Amino acid sequence: xxxxxxxxxxxxxxxxxxxxxxxxxxxxxxxxxxxxxxxxxxxxxxxxxxxxxxxxxxxxxxxxxxxxxxxxxxxxxxxxxxxxxxxxxxxxxxxxxxxxxxxxxxxxxxxxxxxxxxxxxxxxxxxxxxxxxxxxxxxxxxxxxxxxxxxxxxxxxxxxxxxxxxxxxxxxxxxxxxxxxxxxxxxxxxxxxxxxxxxxxxxxxxxxxxxxxxxxxxxxxxxxxxxxxxxxxxxxxxxxxxxxxxxx
Ligand SMILES: Nc1ncnc2c1ncn2[C@@H]1O[C@H](COP(=O)(O)OP(=O)(O)O)[C@@H](O)[C@H]1O
Ligand SMILES: [Mg+2]
Numbered sequence: 001x002x003x004x005x006x007x008x009x010x011x012x013x014x015x016x017x018x019x020x021x022x023x024x025x026x027x028x029x030x031x032x033x034x035x036x037x038x039x040x041x042x043x044x045x046x047x048x049x050x051x052x053x054x055x056x057x058x059x060x061x062x063x064x065x066x067x068x069x070x071x072x073x074x075x076x077x078x079x080x081x082x083x084x085x086x087x088x089x090x091x092x093x094x095x096x097x098x099x100x101x102x103x104x105x106x107x108x109x110x111x112x113x114x115x116x117x118x119x120x121x122x123x124x125x126x127x128x129x130x131x132x133x134x135x136x137x138x139x140x141x142x143x144x145x146x147x148x149x150x151x152x153x154x155x156x157x158x159x160x161x162x163x164x165x166x167x168x169x170x171x172x173x174x175x176x177x178x179x180x181x182x183x184x185x186x187x188x189x190x191x192x193x194x195x196x197x198x199x200x201x202x203x204x205x206x207x208x209x210x211x212x213x214x215x216x217x218x219x220x221x222x223x224x225x226x227x228x229x230x231x232x233x234x235x236x237x238x239x240x241x242x243x244x245x246x247x248x
Contacts, residue, residue, distance in 0.1 A: 001026055002047060002158065002190055007056035009042055016042045018214035020056070026157075027188045029181050029204045033196055034211035035236060040194040041085075041162055043211070047192065048080060048160060049073065078106050081156030081189070083147050083180075085163045089135040095122070095146050096131035102153040121149040125179060141172035148179060152187070159189040165197050173197065177204045198240045201225065210236065 002024040009017040016039040024030040032040050045051040047058055049065055058065040060076060068076065089098050099118045103109050109117065122128050125145040135143055144164065151159060161180060165173035181204040184191040195201065201208060201222075208225050210218040210233050218230040228234060 001061060002192070003057075003059040003062075004043075004047065005057040005059065007043070007046060007058070008054050009039075009046060009051065010054055015214055017046070017053075017211075020211070020214075020216050022209050022216055022219065024190050024192055025207060026190045027185060028191065028206040029184050030190070030192050030207045030209070031201055031205040032192060032194050032209050032211060033201060033236070035196065038211045039214060040211060044160055044162055044192060044194055048082070049077075078154055079157040081151030081154070081159045083144070083151050083159070083161040083164050085166050089143055089146060089150075091135055093134075094131065095127075095133050095135070095138075098135070098146060099150045099153055102150060106154055117153065118149075121152055122146075124152070124183075125149045139172075140168055141176065144168065144172075144176050145179065148176075148183070152183065155187070156189060159184065159187075159191040161191065161193045163194055163196075165195065165200060170199065173199065174203060180204065196236075196240060198237065212236070 004020055004022050007017055007020045008015070020043065032043060034040055042051060046053050052066070065073070096115070096118050099121060100114050103114050103117065118131065119128070122130060125148050127142060127145050127149070130138065130142070135146070138146065159180070164176055164180060168176060177200050180191065180193065183189065193200070202225070205222055205225070208220055208222070209216055210230070212232045218228055218233045220228065
């Protein structure tokens with residue numbers, strides 16, 4: 001469980017997040033939605049400790065991230081699996097090497113153990129046998145899967161996904177969503193997904209939080225999402241539905 005309490009973050013006089021309080025449950029796909037530029041990535045970076053809040057708290061199982069001793073913080077970082085917009089695979093390294101990096105840095109697993117783990121992860125994300133391929137030899141969807149396998153390499157408690165479907169076609173997006181949702185349930189991760197993809201929200205959103213002009217404007221589940229008591233959310237849904245009709 002992750003809790004955000006009264007989080008405020010500005011860049012100069014641009015107040016991006018204004019007194020945001022929300023919580024993220026374990027074993028659930030917690031969706032953070034909002035227009036482009038609404039502060040989703042900034043929120044996630046604060047949660048991950050990559051940015052420091054101006055005020056407010058980030059709590060991991062009740063413990064304040066800002067007050068954690070460096071050792072504890074380091075352990076926490078190990079528990080974070082991250083899948084960012086650009087899938088951030090190293091081009092110069094094979095799939096197996098890419099997945100191996102976190103294990104290399106953080107564990108003392110033997111070569112054989114790493115290989116076994118990599119095979120297991122590639123199996124789990126539906127890409128058995130691609131160990132020796134380079135990212136450039138894989139499709140966008142396959143690269144995402146490798147990114148997911150790498151994010152899982154250290155058995156994370158938390159899975160942070162920033163626009164995991166960006167650049168993917170709708171069919172591939174659905175498969176990636178299903179993979180993330182399946183992993184969330186199976187591993188019991190506290191999963192946070194930043195998105196403005198309506199299919200994702202309706203497909204796998206267990207908890208949905210809508211950010212608008214720096215505020216948490218609405219939260220609810222899928223059922224209430226379709227008849228929200230919030231005109232700004234209605235406008236957001238409408239414009240996204242329209243956009244996907246025009247594009248798709
Ligand atoms: N490092 C930064 N320095 C200054 N402004 C930033 C920085 N990061 C984000 N911002 C600003 O914060 C706002 C929210 O950005 P972001 O969180 O990336 O939006 P989203 O992820 O919802 O599209 C934008 O106005 C952006 O320009
Ligand atoms: Mg973003």
